Amino acid sequence: MARVGLxxxxxxxxxxxxxxxxxxxxxxxxxxxxxxxxxVASLYSHLKSSxxxxxxxxxxxxxxxxxxxxxxxxxxxxxxxxxxxxxxxxDYAREHPGRYAAARLRLDPETAAASxxxxxxQMIRAILRGYDLTEPDQTHAVRLLGSVFxxxxxxxxxGGFSHSAPGSQETWAWILDRLDAMLRDxxxxxxxxxxxPPTS
Amino acid sequence: MARVGLxxxxxxxxxxxxxxxxxxxxxxxxxxxxxxxxxVASLYSHLKSSxxxxxxxxxxxxxxxxxxxxxxxxxxxxxxxxxxxxxxxxDYAREHPGRYAAARLRLDPETAAASxxxxxxQMIRAILRGYDLTEPDQTHAVRLLGSVFxxxxxxxxxGGFSHSAPGSQETWAWILDRLDAMLRDxxxxxxxxxxxPPTS
DNA sequence: AACACCCACCTAAACTATTTAGGCAAATGC
DNA sequence: GCATTTGCCTAAATAGTTTAGGTGGGTGTT
Numbered sequence: 001m002a003r004v005g006l007x008x009x010x011x012x013x014x015x016x017x018x019x020x021x022x023x024x025x026x027x028x029x030x031x032x033x034x035x036x037x038x039x040v041a042s043l044y045s046h047l048k049s050s051x052x053x054x055x056x057x058x059x060x061x062x063x064x065x066x067x068x069x070x071x072x073x074x075x076x077x078x079x080x081x082x083x084x085x086x087x088x089x090x091d092y093a094r095e096h097p098g099r100y101a102a103a104r105l106r107l108d109p110e111t112a113a114a115s116x117x118x119x120x121x122q123m124i125r126a127i128l129r130g131y132d133l134t135e136p137d138q139t140h141a142v143r144l145l146g147s148v149f150x151x152x153x154x155x156x157x158x159g160g161f162s163h164s165a166p167g168s169q170e171t172w173a174w175i176l177d178r179l180d181a182m183l184r185d186x187x188x189x190x191x192x193x194x195x196x197p198p199t200s
Numbered sequence: 201m202a203r204v205g206l207x208x209x210x211x212x213x214x215x216x217x218x219x220x221x222x223x224x225x226x227x228x229x230x231x232x233x234x235x236x237x238x239x240v241a242s243l244y245s246h247l248k249s250s251x252x253x254x255x256x257x258x259x260x261x262x263x264x265x266x267x268x269x270x271x272x273x274x275x276x277x278x279x280x281x282x283x284x285x286x287x288x289x290x291d292y293a294r295e296h297p298g299r300y301a302a303a304r305l306r307l308d309p310e311t312a313a314a315s316x317x318x319x320x321x322q323m324i325r326a327i328l329r330g331y332d333l334t335e336p337d338q339t340h341a342v343r344l345l346g347s348v349f350x351x352x353x354x355x356x357x358x359g360g361f362s363h364s365a366p367g368s369q370e371t372w373a374w375i376l377d378r379l380d381a382m383l384r385d386x387x388x389x390x391x392x393x394x395x396x397p398p399t400s
Numbered sequence: 401a402a403c404a405c406c407c408a409c410c411t412a413a414a415c416t417a418t419t420t421a422g423g424c425a426a427a428t429g430c
Numbered sequence: 431g432c433a434t435t436t437g438c439c440t441a442a443a444t445a446g447t448t449t450a451g452g453t454g455g456g457t458g459t460t
Contacts, residue, residue: 029419112359143355149351244448245449
């Protein structure tokens, strides 16, 4: 009965690796137990449940992503900051698709509020301080950037842009360029037409 | 041994309803069998597997979405078309979150190529013909719109915009307004800065 | 009307994953 | 050197997926 030295920490890290290898939705306690050559029930000393594991992987991914983003933002502002931040986001998703999927897991509000996701969102807001926006436009812009980054990356991971020219890298650069121009030239854009009618 | 009248069609529709009620990831053959008061094994006459069911729900959702979008586009162009199309997309996701999640399922390339997803993408391209873009900008713009719509809607469904002002409806209108302005004023936007360095 | 055929639905069973209860033995602390 | 903790175990209940093979009700043919 050799002790393998399981800890919550090690299990979560191994779970994250498993997610990147086989996909987040195929992360199971059984697979994790096999990986440590241990019986499944043993994991319950360290994890409350299968859902607990998934949540912890999500929190790990959000931490890693926020850390990388913070590094990328150091000493940058405006367009440079936007591009660096977006690059980190996309690269992380491509390097760690399982972790990225985990990061998109729906967390209950308290957990989400205590996660590094908040830090990440604050960084987007910090980037926008390099542009000339006031509330509520700034909030709208935060949401736009979040939507574009997440939307692009998840469509790219789903294979939506493969097998057609131009390559997704070019579109990514184009989009960032256009977003930067839009935010910079905001006041000089054509006058707003009437708001679209509510959809609900 | 009363015959219930199972067909693939009915099972897929019921599966889609189930997805909207309990979430796409909780759609199981067991749950479906319970709904029809039938034994699980009986479903295998109509569905190849659990994965087969999920794929069929995804294809159904893509069809419905493309049909609705086509209706919305009839007789519209430019900004009106953009707003109507986007509204249909968002409304569908909100009315049918389970189906929407299904529509985002990763399909194998042949299945995807034969799905209504292609029709949907062609509609985005049709909308962009109302603006003054040439290739490859038009393709970039197709991808941008796809990313924004998907990204916004999935963040909204995940609860990302709740519990903070302004409401997500206002941001949605703002984003569409800005995208329209960006596409219209494309040639008059500030000159492009050098492309950002590749991230991979 | 009697027939046969089909197929819709069944039972049974193997396999995998989740979760809890309770036990033993190795590590830890006095 | 002993007691306590706890890491990992066995065992068992619940639940989903999938296949193999059986039975009977509905349909169509002559």
